[in-house]
Amino acid sequence: MDVFNGMRVFVQVVDSGSFAAAAEVLSLSGAHVSRLIADLEQHLQTRLLQRTTRRLSLTESGERFLLRCRGILDDIRDASAEASGAHLNPRGRLRVHCMSGLGVLITPLIARYSELHPQVSMELSLSQHTPDPLEEGHDVVISIAHALPDSAFVSQTIGQLFSVPCAAARYLANHGVPDHPGQLLQHRRLHLQDFQEDEWRFQGEAGDLSVPPGTAFRTNVADAMVKATQEGMGISLLPFFSAAPALQDGSLLRLLPDYRLRERTIFAVHPSRRFLDAKVRTWVTFLQASLPALLAEYVGVVEQPGHWAPR
Missing domain, CATH: 1.10.10.10 (Winged helix-like DNA-binding domain superfamily/Winged helix DNA-binding domain)
Structure with missing residues (x-):
């Protein structure tokens, strides 16, 4: 046969x-x-x-x-x-996977990449887990981690991610505004799974402090956590790009501006191949050039003093 x-x-x-x-x-x-x-x-x-x-x-x-x-x-x-010559000229189907919350960042970049390389057809899948590229047939997986384990895959840094503590004005009016991470223990803490670890790790001039996430509300979708926080359910840690629109329109306020949560790295992961397909190579190169600038726009929003909760 x-x-x-x-x-x-x-x-x-x-x-x-x-x-x-x-x-x-x-x-x-x-x-x-x-x-x-x-x-x-x-x-x-x-x-x-x-x-x-x-x-x-x-x-x-x-x-x-x-x-x-x-x-x-x-x-x-x-x-x-x-x-x-496929390793020289980008064409064909490019299968990209990323976490659901990153879709807001990746989709506009896909549109811009497609304008540059019209012979490449893009297929984007979103989920809350990080798959094995080979087992699930992805060309590139966008992953978030402090560091990736050793593997046969190639990983390249394409950006940095941090979260910001946020709450609705009405919640703060009823429960007060914390001015130190330790005071969060007295508040309802909402847990955004997958984007965060088992502890909220704050870094400040006075040193580092860890606070356990709460159990009042949990979800693994950033957009759902934004809505829950806007409804006054409590204080949440939101990826800065998810928090930016709500901070900008005033439906959320940023807390503890003197503290920063530990950053995580956004990686582009793809199988290691001797002759890397041009569509994979150009896509990763495009992300490395474009994503940091896009992230910087969101950082500019969340860092504006006018979005911080009054002490």
């Missing part, structure tokens, strides 16, 4: 989640796809997929074989790219 074609179809079935969806992508019949997978399993003398009427799942052998297939297919794509 044609093992390479079987590998290609197998990977597409896994990525698509069903034989029918894979058949549509590959312009084949469902029966043909099913037969190719059966022939591949017969050739390997092992079952790769468990099939039920509702879903497909990988066997242990299938999981190992999938990783090998992805590596082999990537090598073949790299070889083809080298021969065709």
